[in-house]
Amino acid sequence: MSPDTHTPAVLDFDRAERIGLHEAVFCAHKTPEQIELILARFHRRNTPCLLTRIDAGQVAALAVDYQERLDFDPLSGTAFAPGPLPRRDGPGVAIVSGGTSDAPVCLEAARTLQFHGIESALFQDVGVTGLWRLMERVDEIRGYPVVIAVAGMEGALFSVLGGLVGSLVIAVPTSVGYGVTEEGRLALHSALGSCAPGVLTVNIDNGYGAACAALRMLNNSPAGRG
Numbered sequence: 001m002s003p004d005t006h007t008p009a010v011l012d013f014d015r016a017e018r019i020g021l022h023e024a025v026f027c028a029h030k031t032p033e034q035i036e037l038i039l040a041r042f043h044r045r046n047t048p049c050l051l052t053r054i055d056a057g058q059v060a061a062l063a064v065d066y067q068e069r070l071d072f073d074p075l076s077g078t079a080f081a082p083g084p085l086p087r088r089d090g091p092g093v094a095i096v097s098g099g100t101s102d103a104p105v106c107l108e109a110a111r112t113l114q115f116h117g118i119e120s121a122l123f124q125d126v127g128v129t130g131l132w133r134l135m136e137r138v139d140e141i142r143g144y145p146v147v148i149a150v151a152g153m154e155g156a157l158f159s160v161l162g163g164l165v166g167s168l169v170i171a172v173p174t175s176v177g178y179g180v181t182e183e184g185r186l187a188l189h190s191a192l193g194s195c196a197p198g199v200l201t202v203n204i205d206n207g208y209g210a211a212c213a214a215l216r217m218l219n220n221s222p223a224g225r226g
Helices: 015-019 032-044 056-060 064-069 100-115 128-135 156-164 179-192 207-219
Strands: 024-026 049-052 071-073 078-081 093-097 120-123 146-151 168-173
Touching: 032 049, 032 064, 032 078, 049 100, 078 100, 093 100, 093 156, 093 207, 100 120, 100 146, 100 207, 128 156, 146 156, 146 207, 156 168, 156 179, 168 179, 168 207
Parallel strands: 024 049, 093 120, 093 146, 146 168
Antiparallel strands: 049 078, 071 078
């Protein structure tokens, strides 16, 4: 029996009240019809929706009225319907990347934070092969209570940042690289095996998960509650 592509998703509208993170919809492998049904349910409740891992082809296949409701960013593969939550007072998050090839993961994290009303600052292409690039920005980076570090290849950025800043460092290994990097596994092992104490690690290419970890920390910090 073939699966029913119109089976309604079981949406978690109480998530924000329960854990402080709003429901997000993972769109990879979903049909346009499934996405439309989900968007309709959010719209009926007048509740903003965050879509992740959605691509331009999926957006183009939606009915025009659904397309017009979306704030879609193709590089990060995210969309808001209709827009982000109100901006919150309090500290933002630094997102630091080893190279410009890591931009999609950085922007997935930034857009997830933006959806929840949290500002972020991007420090891109400051990888350790040109350590001076990071050292020129490190004092600025230290001003943020949470730093999301995004790197592929051997993931050296995680330990370097973990040894330079007192902020919570969330390591995001990316699949950028070739050969022994094994689509991000080398960077993942580097993050998990870091000698810098207290570095938190999420899954490969998981900018969304890193942003959610940052939000949990901010939500439980007196300065970050909004």
